[in-house]
Amino acid sequence: MLSIDQMAYCNAFKNVHPLEKGIFAASLLFLSLLLKNAASAFFIFMFMSIVIVKGAKIPVLYYIKLLLLPFFFLCTSVLVILFSIAPVSMEILNIIFQIEIANWRIYISVDNAEQVLKLFLSVMAGVSCMYFLILTTPIQQIIWLLQKMRLPSLFIELFVVTYRFIFVLLDKMYEIRIAQTSRLGYFRIKQSFYSLAQLIISIFVKSLKTAQDVQRASDSRGNNSGQFLQVEIQQPFNKRNWLIIGCTVFLTCFIFFLGNHV
Structure with missing residues (x-):
């Protein structure tokens, strides 16, 4: 299990109702895409970052590390x-x-x-909203949200399998790369290309084998109805959280109108 999945299960918001977290992230994400205003997008990014670091207790260096990848692609x-x-x-x-x-x-x-500037801040605001949902919501709560959205069971099953495959394959890739590095597999450029090709082949083979194992396990349990992913949530709603959501949305819209009339 990689650190992203660990953060989802160990953060301070893990017991908050998933509907509250989903509406909070979705509403600010929608506003960042709809308004396309530098001031409101900057507010959303900073506010969500503070909530992630201070509220959910996600390490700040780890959060900055996660932001570097979209930041690099966005800059290019x-x-x-x-x-x-x-x-x-x-x-x-x-x-x-x-x-x-x-x-x-x-x-x-x-x-x-x-x-x-508007595009950069809007994208980073949207990224911070998605990171909030990913880092604070365990996979079971995400499945519950997808079920409440009335999405097809096949789509949810594919989402869960893909989600698990990402962590399994990344973990295997990390192990293979360590083994190759210990044997000086990346010591020279020519050797690096050869090791990289072997790494890609190994990951491809392991992904096929894992997919077959998942299919066999599903068939052995008689999974023909697509109902094995039914999840129930016991967390209660919190009126304070709904008040925070409403105030944040209102404040974002106020900053947008204030910035357009100043």
Whole structure:
């Protein structure tokens, strides 16, 4: 079991009702995508980060480590929007930065910078909302939420199997990589490519074997009705949590309207 799954079972919000956590994360995620406002998106990101670190007691360094992966991909993606190319003879207003190469100009305008800022903050706000749900909600509670959404049982079963496969395969990949590294499998570039190919093949074979084992176990239990994933939740609702959700949504909308009229 990897640390993400461990955090879901050991955080301070593990006993909070999953519907409260789901509505809290979904409402702020919807607002971050709908409003597309830098101020409100920044508020959502900071507020969710504080809730994750201070409220759920997730280690701050671990949370920052999780943010680095989407942060890296987002930075490489927004570069396409940030920089524009135009002929030197074309007059362009509100240029922040520019480089002239032959008859062409590579520049950053104020409009591009504002668009990138809104996109960056909106995506990071959405990522923080998803991390809140993932890091504070055990898999059983997520299954319960999916069932209450009336999703098909086949979809839920595929979700659970995929979720478990991710941790199993990552754990196997980590073990194989350690074994390869101990044998100097990544000492040279040529040897690194060979070891990487062997790692991919091993993971592929193990994934097929695991899928077959899961299918055999499911068939041996007579799973033909798709009802073996029925989950019941015993956590009570908390009025304070619903009040916090309502106040947070209201405050986010207030920051959005305030930012547009200032």
